[in-house]
Amino acid sequence: MATRQIGILTAGGDSPGLNAAIRGVGKAAMGYYKMHVIGFRDGFRGLMENRTMALDGGQLSGILTLGGTILGTSRDKPHKMPVGGKLLDMTDAIVANYHEHHLDCLVCLGGGGTLKNALRLKEKGLNVINLPKTIDNDVWGTDTTFGFDTALSIATECIDRLHSTAHSHHRIIVVEIMGHRAGWLALGAGLAGGADVILIPEIPYDVESIAEAIRERVNSGKPFSIVAVAEGAISKQDLAALAAAKQQKKATKEKARKAAKPPRKMDDGEADAAELIYASRTLRLAKQLEKLTGLEARLTILGHLQRGGAPSAADRILATRLGTAAADLIAKKHYGVLVAARGEGTRPLPIEEVAGKVKTVPPDHPLILSARRVGTNFGD
Structure with missing residues (x-):
């Protein structure tokens, strides 16, 4: 049977635990499942420009405790990527490089924006898996995200x-x-x-x-x-001023559409x-x-x-747990999912179910209730 090939990239803002997650995916994939692993530098831009980094045992050694990401990161989107002073759709170039490396799966480490970009690649026929990274802890469907505990x-x-x-x-x-x-x-x-x-x-x-x-x-x-x-x-x-401004902008666009002319500037x-x-x-x-x-x-x-500095023990453990779970899913050919943290384990969620959603704080969340009980003011 041919050796499984997987790629890894980190996208969006940097976050403590990224290197621990890279290590978790890489060591489990190579050491346990005998897969071949490569990294793409600087997020989706590196995948588009075909800039790679070998992720062997030497590269993964000693990175568990490091902050940031050895792969580098960027906020560039596949469908809106700055190239030559213009925003261009570079999705086809990304798809071509994915196939050039004979990848069986692309593991994307990132938050809400990365999830939406991973979904776009899935819709192009690529096998993707996403790990939830952000200090904001706002990725829908997962108990927590790595980076949050450290921050x-x-x-x-x-x-x-x-x-x-x-x-x-x-x-x-x-x-x-x-x-x-x-x-x-x-x-x-x-x-x-x-x-x-x-x-x-x-x-x-x-x-x-x-x-x-x-x-x-x-x-x-x-x-x-x-x-x-x-x-x-x-x-x-x-909030009221913003709502009024958005309503005015909407009315202006509608008026311009009916008049078949460009909308006026605000x-x-x-x-x-x-x-x-x-x-x-x-x-x-x-x-x-x-x-x-x-x-x-x-x-x-x-x-x-x-966002800086070494990840906490909890984030190192979480990132490792999610990373090794990603390798398990790849071995089972279970693609197109977010690896969500659930209790002490993990759960794969279809990317379609989570992309574009935000996990916000419910007004009756126990932490808010506890804060109110001890006299904390929320300005409401």
Whole structure:
């Protein structure tokens, strides 16, 4: 029987545990199943450009504890790839390189965007398997994603350290934590770090409600507060402005369609409202709280600190478990799936069922209920 050939790539943002997952797939595939494994550099771009890296025992040795990814990564999409200053559909080139290497399966390590790209390749007839990677923990269908535990520990430690300066200077410390679409990281770190206010995308907030909670703390003899904010958190006012801007944009396009002419450009006011989702609302929040409470407010943006460094023990174990499960599925010729973490085991889910979905925080999630019980304010 011919030796099975598999390829591995890492796509999207870097995340702790990627190297552990590469190692898990590679060592199980080569050592246990006697398969041949190659890596593609820099995500789907490397597959398109046919830039490979041999993944033998030497390359996989010593990477379990390393952060980042030895393969490199990018956010390039197969169907919208920058080439020569233009966005081109390079899917056919990717399919051709897949067949040139006689691959039996392509293992993609990534989050929501990678899942959608893997689905596009599956629809082109390629055998793909996806492993759930993201510090946001927002991949639908899996209990957790590798990278999340490490980022959670880092964000929690940062909040711990900020408590002392908030207390010493009687300040409001606003901590911006990653999480555009889902608030798992801010919720977990805020709860573990004892934040007084936690703001997540799933619960639009009212600034006055937050200010009132902080004033109550001051009146009770606690002249400082920690506010943990997911970067995607949004106020009720901004949410209404965004909805109005989107509705106006939709009406403008429809009017232009009926008139059979190009739609007009938005004026500055409309453009400002539409861009609110991309602007840093956290700095504005800090200034508003300072004005409403009379306390000094300072903003700390954790940024890429949360994604860097060595993976935690939990992420190393999870990535290894998912990686070896991927090798098992390839051996069984079970393709086209996300390898989801379920309890102590794994479960293969058809990519069609998970691509395009986001695992958000339910408003009645036990962590939110626990946070409310200990007096945490969510701005609602």
